[in-house]
Amino acid sequence: MAIEKIMGTETELGISAKDPRGFDPVSGSILLINAHRPIAEVKSIWDYTGENPLLDARGFEVSGERERPSQQDNRTINKLLRNGGRLYVDGAHPEYSTPECTNARDVVCYEKAGERIFELCLASANLSLPERQQIFIYKNNSDGKGNSYGHHENYLVDRRVPFDQIVQGLAPFLVTRLIFAGAGKVGVENGGERCDFQISQRADFFETFIGLDTMAKRPIINTRDEPHAD
Structure with missing residues (x-):
C-alpha cells in the first residue's frame, strides 16, 4: 500500500527596523514571536530530542555541536500553536512551520494562517517600540545585500526508498x-x-x-x- 502523502512547509522571514542602525535581528525576532497572544496558551515545549543536524543521509555524521537550549530558552524561542504549527526563531530570523498536512490545499491554508499570525504579532510588538525602532518583516528569500534564507518543503518518504533515487x-x-x-x-x-x-x-x-x-x-x-x- 502506498504511504500517505504527508507534507508541510517552514517559512523564514526577513526582518529589519525603520532605523536599521544598531538593530539586532535576533532580539527583534524574539520580540516578534513573544508578541503572540493566543486565545489559550499551549503548555508544551518543543522537543529537540530527535534532532541531529550533523547526520548525513549518505551514511555518516559530521563533527559539530548539537543544539540543546535550556527549558527557559526553549520557551523563549519556540511557540507551539493550537493549529498544530510552530512559531520560532531560527538563527536571526522569525519562522513559521505548518502542521502536518495530507494535501496541498491544506498546506496553503495553514501558510496563510501563519502570515496572519505574523501580522498580529507585528502589530503587537510595534506597540511596545518607539517610532524609529518599528519592526518590518518580509516574506522573501534574499535581502538584496547578499543574505539568503529559506522556505522549506517537507515530505514524508518511505525510508526504504534509496536516497540516490x-x-x-x-x-x-x-x-x-x-x-x-x-x-x-x-x-x-x-x-x-x-x-x-x-x-x-x-x-x-x-x-x-x-x-x-x-x-x-x-x-x-x-x-x-x-x-x-x-
Missing part, C-alpha cells in the same frame, strides 16, 4: 519549477555577471548540487538526515 527524481523538479513558480527578483547578489531580473530569488546562493551545509556552499539537495517521524 530521491535525488534523481527531485532535483529536475526543483530546478525546472522556477519557470512557473519562481518569485523573481531584481539584480544579482553573488558578484556575478549583471542581470536586470531573475526568476529565482535564491539561485545566486547555490554553489553545489548536493551537500549538508545550509549557510555556506548551499546545495540544491540538502542531505541532512533528520526525519521528524518514526
Whole structure:
C-alpha cells in the first residue's frame, strides 16, 4: 500500500527596523514571536530530542555541536500553536512551520494562517517600540545585500526508498519549477555577471548540487538526515 502523502512547509522571514542602525535581528525576532497572544496558551515545549543536524543521509555524521537550549530558552524561542504549527526563531530570523498536512490545499491554508499570525504579532510588538525602532518583516528569500534564507518543503518518504533515487527524481523538479513558480527578483547578489531580473530569488546562493551545509556552499539537495517521524 502506498504511504500517505504527508507534507508541510517552514517559512523564514526577513526582518529589519525603520532605523536599521544598531538593530539586532535576533532580539527583534524574539520580540516578534513573544508578541503572540493566543486565545489559550499551549503548555508544551518543543522537543529537540530527535534532532541531529550533523547526520548525513549518505551514511555518516559530521563533527559539530548539537543544539540543546535550556527549558527557559526553549520557551523563549519556540511557540507551539493550537493549529498544530510552530512559531520560532531560527538563527536571526522569525519562522513559521505548518502542521502536518495530507494535501496541498491544506498546506496553503495553514501558510496563510501563519502570515496572519505574523501580522498580529507585528502589530503587537510595534506597540511596545518607539517610532524609529518599528519592526518590518518580509516574506522573501534574499535581502538584496547578499543574505539568503529559506522556505522549506517537507515530505514524508518511505525510508526504504534509496536516497540516490530521491535525488534523481527531485532535483529536475526543483530546478525546472522556477519557470512557473519562481518569485523573481531584481539584480544579482553573488558578484556575478549583471542581470536586470531573475526568476529565482535564491539561485545566486547555490554553489553545489548536493551537500549538508545550509549557510555556506548551499546545495540544491540538502542531505541532512533528520526525519521528524518514526
